[in-house]
Amino acid sequence: MRIPLPVKAVLSIIVCAVLAFVYIPLFIVVINSFNSSQSLGWPPKSFTFEWWIRAFNDSGALSALGTSLLVAACATVIALILGTLASLALDRFEFFGREGVNLLIVLPIALPGIITGIALNNAFTTMLGWKLGLLTVITAHATFCIVTIYNNVFARMRRLSGNLRDAAMDLGADAFTTFRLVTFPQLRSALLAGGLLAFGLSFDEIIVTQFTAGTGVQTLPIWIFDNMFRPNQAPIVNVIATFLVIVSIIPIMLANRIGGKAATGAA
Amino acid sequence: MSQSSNTDSRIQPPPRTTGRRLSSFFGSHKRLSLTVLLAAPLAWLILIYIIALLLLLVTAFWSTDSFTGQVVQDWTLSNFQAVFAEALYRAVTVRTLLIAVSVTVIDVLIALPVGYFMSKVAGPRLRGALVVAFLMPLWAAYLVKAYAWRTIVSPHGLLDSIGVSPGLGVIATIITMSYIWLPYVVMPVYAGFERIPDSLIEAAGDLGAKGWKTFTAVIIPLVWPSVIAGSIFSFSLTLGDYIAVQIVGGSQQLLGTLIYANVGTGGNMPLAAATAFIPIAVILIYLTAVRRTGALKNL
The missing domain is CATH 1.10.3720.10 (MetI-like)
Structure with missing residues (x-):
């Protein structure tokens, strides 16, 4: 396909401008993580490593990071199981209420986080009498993560024909062997892309977390929220953000390599 | 799956393992397999999410005791009136x-x-x-x-x-x-x-x-x-x-x-x-x- 040169040029300029728009604020975060002034004003005063050293010795931040990883991992695993089951059902069967099930899966992410937050908070505490804690956060996060897995896997199934599956079963494999040796390898990169997105959604989620975590559980976004406005801690928050952006390259690159085009989050 | 072996005596039918028995059972009971696949995700979404949303809807028709701050469960439209x-x-x-x-x-x-x-x-x-x-x-x-x-x-x-x-x-x-x-x-x-x-x-x-x-x-x-x-x-x-x-x-x-x-x-x-x-x-x-x-x- 040929695209005229002027169109290409204009598009390139737009993309560069958008990249600048995306990266200038992040750049400021990086610079402020080395800024010796605590007020995060502009321009920065002088260079220091102090915040980086303090961040890696901050037990509150480190334990919050651990909590976030745990919550995101558990929520992703639950979402992987439930999302895959739902997509297998909706791909293989036509049934009454199929559209409704689709809407049901989409709803937790389509409704604003504060709605999910207060609805679950109200149900957990007033109606069920549960104590808010790690379990309620994981439950809430898993609920809105199901959709990312479901959509990735469902889109992948649409593009696969059932022929390989039928062939495996004709050759004597039972349904479970077929899933393990044929279907699962075909879905692997879709599961990875969906799982990565689910992990990211849970890892950065603050609104639903605020309503379902209670006082005992501190995820990283909650820790950031509590520390952002303290003069001593604000630069450390910048260090953590910088660190997360740099570390995030690893899973994104990994997904890109394994899944190719499909692993971009939306398959 | 296994009937084809009737015509050829050299090929044995595959052994009837539990996995095969289950898959041929589910293969002939489509509705049941759909139910099995959908049970867990639907139960999770309905029991946790939809019920929570409905409870929220119900709560909107209740009121708060201005003295104790507790939710009082008598039906009222006053919250919606306030909002609108x-x-x-x-x-x-x-x-x-x-x-x-x-x-x-x-x-x-x-x-x-x-x-x-x-x-x-x-x-x-x-x-x-x-x-x-x-x-x-x-x-x-x-x-x-x-x-x-x-x-x-x-x-x-x-x-x-x-x-x-x-x-x-x-x-x-x-x-x-x-x-x-x-x-x-x-x-x-x-x-x-x-x-x-x-x-x-x-x-x-x-x-x-x-x-x-x-x-x-x-x-x-x-x-x-x-x-x-x-x-x-x-x-x-x-x-x-x-x-x-x-x-x-x-x-x-x-x-x-x-x-x-x-x-x-x-x-x-x-x-x-x-x-x-x-x-x-x-x-x-x-x-x-x-x-x-x-x-x-x-x-």
Whole structure:
């Protein structure tokens, strides 16, 4: 396909401008993580490593990071199981209420986080009498993560024909062997892309977390929220953000390599 | 599966393992296998989420004892009356919708050329790099990004130092939210462009469509469901936000702020629940309107 040169040029300029728009604020975060002034004003005063050293010795931040990883991992695993089951059902069967099930899966992410937050908070505490804690956060996060897995896997199934599956079963494999040796390898990169997105959604989620975590559980976004406005801690928050952006390259690159085009989050 | 061995004595039928017995059983009982597959996800979503939403709806019809602060379970419409009658709620609803629409339009206008460039102009290497470049900001914490914008737009900030700062307020809120939700819109739109086969675009050219005509008559309709899918993200995320607006919005209030204030400092869950029905209604209307485009499958 040929695209005229002027169109290409204009598009390139737009993309560069958008990249600048995306990266200038992040750049400021990086610079402020080395800024010796605590007020995060502009321009920065002088260079220091102090915040980086303090961040890696901050037990509150480190334990919050651990909590976030745990919550995101558990929520992703639950979402992987439930999302895959739902997509297998909706791909293989036509049934009454199929559209409704689709809407049901989409709803937790389509409704604003504060709605999910207060609805679950109200149900957990007033109606069920549960104590808010790690379990309620994981439950809430898993609920809105199901959709990312479901959509990735469902889109992948649409593009696969059932022929390989039928062939495996004709050759004597039972349904479970077929899933393990044929279907699962075909879905692997879709599961990875969906799982990565689910992990990211849970890892950065603050609104639903605020309503379902209670006082005992501190995820990283909650820790950031509590520390952002303290003069001593604000630069450390910048260090953590910088660190997360740099570390995030690893899973994104990994997904890109394994899944190719499909692993971009939306398959 | 195993009947074929009747005609050939040399091939033994496969042993009847439990796995085979189960799969031939489920193979002949379609409804049952559908039930088994759907049971866990449906139970989770209905028992946890839908019941919670319905309970929220019920709570909106209850009231709070002004003396003890406890929820009183007698039926009343007073919460809805408060929400619909008060000028504050109306003003905040209009402002929230205006911001949500602006954010969504800005993000879609950015995502269209970027997504098109990534999928149809860039080579494989550049495309991979751009995907990484647009996904990476997702991992910089939401709060940190909002705060970075605060340092940019606040008095004595970066933009102020060159004299073009909008200051803290509605404009800053729109910019910040467009910024934070951008990856959620760019990714589905890019994936949508990626799914359009080049052959269709070439066919349009062969049939005499000029570049712009191909874009409006072939490409846009095909990528539209993905655009809608992205817009659901930016629209709903803006509609419920109460944190970014506290950081960059000055004293502006959004629906999220009101709900948060009602349930938090106000301790009035029934009123918060009634307020929550404004965004729920808006989103449900939006979802119903766009359902036919197939956007829900592109999130």
